Amino acid sequence: MMDRTYKDIQQITLAVDCIIFGFNDNRLEVLLVHRGFEPEKDRWSLMGGFVGNHEDLDDAANRVLKDLSGLEDVYMEQVRTFGKAKRDPYERVVSTTYSALILKDKYNKELIEEFRAKWFPIDELPDLIFDHKEMVESAIRRLQRRVRTFPIVFNLLPDKFTLPQLQKLYEGIFQEEMDKRNFRKKLATMDFLIKLDEKDMSESKKGAFLYRFNEKKYNKTKNFTI
C-alpha cells in the first residue's frame, strides 16, 4: 500500500466459500447446499460464510467448514479470490474460495440434513447461484493440477484402500480412463504404498489387496507425478 489514509478507504464485505470434494461410488463429488429461502430460493450454492474483522482468512475458511460440516483437520487450500463488483447482485461481496478434500464417512450426517446439503458428482452439477459454478470449475482445475504432483488424493480415501479404488479416484478427478498396468507400474516405482495382508472383498469375488499410504516413504520420493 502506498498510503495510510485508511479513513477514506471503502470497506468491503469479505466471504469465504468452500468447495468440498468427496469421493463416492467411483465418482468425484462436491457438497452443495439447497437454499430454502429468498433470494435465490430453490437454487444450490457452495457452503460459505463471512470473514470476521479480527479473523485470519484461513481461519475463517476452517471455521466455516467446521460449522457447516463438523469437520476439523481437513486438507484445505486457498484457490482464488472472486472480486467482480456485481458477482453478488444484492450487495458487494468479495469471496475467497478454499477447497477441502474430505472423507465422506467422517462427515457429520446430521449436518447434511440440517443444511439441506447434498453431494453432486462433478459432471452433474445443478444450477448454482452467482459465480459458484465458476468457483467449482476453478477448484476442479486446481485439484487436477495439484493431484499430479502432490499425494493429496489420500485425503479422499480411507486409511486402507485398494489399488482399483485409487485408480478410480484418479480417473474421477482427471475425467479420463487410465491403463491399469501402467498405473500400477508407476506406483510401484515410487514405493510409498504399503501392501497389507488383507483384502477388501466388497467389490469383487477375488478381492483386492488393501494398501496404506506411508508418508515417511513418500517424503523420500523425488519427483512424484501421476
Add this chain to the structure above:
Amino acid sequence: MMDRTYKDIQQITLAVDCIIFGFNDNRLEVLLVHRGFEPEKDRWSLMGGFVGNHEDLDDAANRVLKDLSGLEDVYMEQVRTFGKAKRDPYERVVSTTYSALILKDKYNKELIEEFRAKWFPIDELPDLIFDHKEMVESAIRRLQRRVRTFPIVFNLLPDKFTLPQLQKLYEGIFQEEMDKRNFRKKLATMDFLIKLDEKDMSESKKGAFLYRFNEKKYNKTKNFTI
C-alpha cells in the same frame, strides 16, 4: 454465503499489491517502491492500492498498475490473497496480489522517479514491509509454474529478440542454467518462433539472429512445455 444478514457483517479494507516483473541485464527483476515516510520509513514495498467499493478486483489491480507505472494492456494475473489478521500491524487489510510481466523499455521512467521506485534482481531483494517478501516469493513460484506451460515470457521481451536472450530469461526465472542445444532443439520442434533475416549485433561480434513470437502458430502447438 448461507445468510443474507449483511448488516451484521464486519467489513474489511481490501487492497491489491502488484508484483511487477521485468527482465534486464539477463536477470529477472521486481519493481519496488521506497517508503520515504513513517510508518515503516526507509523500507521497501510492493506497489499497491485499495479496492473501491464498486470496482472489480481485477480492475483495481489494473488501475493501480496504471497509476503507478503508466502501463496499460499488460499481462497480469491474480496470484493469491493474503489474509492474516495481523499481516499489517497498523490496521486490518486483506490484500490480493497480482503479478504483471512488463517490458522495462515501455515503462514510464518519470514515474519511477516520482515514486522512488527501483528494480531489484529477484535474488537481491531488500528488506520488505509486512508480508511483501512472501508475496514476491509466491509470485515467483507461480511464474515458474506458469512459464513452463504458457508462452508468457514473451511479455518480458521486446517484439524481436534473440535465442540467447530468451534462454537467459528462462534461466533467470528458473534460477538454473540450461543446455543451449537442448533448449534450441525443444523450441525448434514447436515451431512458433519466426526467424528474421536480421541480427542483433549488440551482444557479440558474430551477432545473433532475431526472432519473433507468432501467436497463431503457437495456438496450433499442442502440449507446450519448456
Add this chain to the structure above:
DNA sequence: TCAAAAGTGTTTGTTCTACACCCATGC
C-alpha cells in the same frame, strides 16, 4: 462352470540428457 473384477510384463516409440566443436566477426 461361468461371470466379474484383480492382477501381471514386454515391446515400441518418444522424450530427456549429456556432451564438444566450428563459425563469424571486431578488435
Add this chain to the structure above:
DNA sequence: GCATGGGTGTAGAACAAACACTTTTGA
C-alpha cells in the same frame, strides 16, 4: 590471429503408451 559469444548433432537413458491373458471365487 585471437577472443567472444553464436550456432549445430548424436548416442544412451529414462519414461510413456499400447496391449492380452491368467487368477480367484461366489453365485
